[in-house]
Amino acid sequence: MxxxxxxxxxxxxxxxxxxxxxxxxxxxxxxxxxxxxxxxxxxxxxxxxxxxxxxxxxxxxxxxYESDWDGRSVRLGERVIKAGLGGALALPAYGFNRAANGGLAAGFEFLVHVKPQWDLGLRLDEMSFTEARPMSASLDGTSQVQAAALLLEGRWLARPGRRVSPFAAAGLGFNIYSQETEMTPRQGYAWADTGTREMREVEDASTGLAVLLAGGVQVLLTRDYLADFEAGWHYWRIDGAKLGTPLQSSSHVQAVSLLARLGWRF
CATH class of the missing domain: 2.30.30.100 (SH3 type barrels.)
Known part of the structure; x- marks a missing residue:
């Protein structure tokens, strides 16, 4: 020009x-x-x-768009930062519910609005599970599980021009899974290598593939702020041989989460 x-x-x-x-x-x-x-x-x-x-x-x-003040915004190229808290629950697949019960979940997202119905960005999920009473007929004890996953996420908005819109999301990345287990032989049993019954502690970590499938509802609060409510399913590949009882034969674990997040659009 x-x-x-x-x-x-x-x-x-x-x-x-x-x-x-x-x-x-x-x-x-x-x-x-x-x-x-x-x-x-x-x-x-x-x-x-x-x-x-x-x-x-x-x-x-x-x-x-003109109707943005009513919450009906489709702003291509905008960016969104979101953070939220919620709860998580270990699923029984491959015995994960013997290593963890319920716990807390935190979620962080950075998304770019690339098309009227599509967002693309990065997502970080962190979960801390409460202790469980897992083990076996010969061992008693507890375990504490921490897990985090960093994913590339795509999100689809069903009604991008409305104040309230259902959405679906999927993510692919990697996870870091750590587990601290305390074990004591039950009455009548002992450690095979020493013949003693002292409490032993094992702490190790595993990394692997992470997959996310999620859905929920997004609510545009003002021109610059939004909230969403999400239910998610999390799949994490792990090396059970590293983690020991009760996941020594496991190749993956699964969990579900519920999150409420607040976001800022800029």
């Missing part, structure tokens, strides 16, 4: 400041109001104060 064209565009944008329409935030920092009349792969036809301008899509950082 020539210097003269830039000056003309700037004048039109300033004149459009009072119009009640979509608000455009350009990558160069300019902000103006206009109404979208047409769209192609590369350009938007935008009416600004009675003039129609062809604006390249790749020059636009974000569009705040």
């Amino acid at each position: 020539t210097i003269r064209g830039r000056i003309l565009l700037a004048a039109l944008l300033l004149a459009a400041g009072g119009a009640r329409a979509e608000t455009f935030l350009m990558k160069g920092g300019t902000r103006f109001d206009g109404r979208i009349l047409s769209a192609t792969t590369d350009y938007l036809g935008v009416e600004v104060r009675g003039r129609v301008l062809d604006i390249r899509r790749d020059s636009i950082r974000r569009i705040d």
Whole structure:
């Protein structure tokens, strides 16, 4: 665009400041109001104060739609940071419920709104499970489990133009699983290597694949803040041989979580 064209565009944008329409935030920092009349792969036809301008899509950082104050926002390119707390429950697959019961869960997300119905970003889940009474007929004891997973996450919004929207999410990444186990032989039993009955403690960690499937509801609170409520299923590959009783033969564990999060859009 020539210097003269830039000056003309700037004048039109300033004149459009009072119009009640979509608000455009350009990558160069300019902000103006206009109404979208047409769209192609590369350009938007935008009416600004009675003039129609062809604006390249790749020059636009974000569009705040007129109905945004009512929560009906579809702002492509916006970013969201979310954090929340909730609860987690170990599932019985491969004996995980013998090593852990219920516990606390924390979740963190950084997402970019890449398409009207799609977000893409990173997610960190952390869980701390309470002690359980696992072991076997010959051993008694407790275990404490900590798990964290870092995932690449994709999220689909069912109703991106509404204040309340159901969503589904999936993630793939890796997990760090640690377990501290305290074991004591039961009455009538002893350790095979020493013949004694003292309490022994084993602490080890395992890393592996992490998979997430989740769904929930997102609520747009204001132009810049949102909340969501999510139920998730977590799959973690582990090396049971490293972790010992009661997961010595396990190749994976599973858990479910419920999270409530608050987010900031920018």
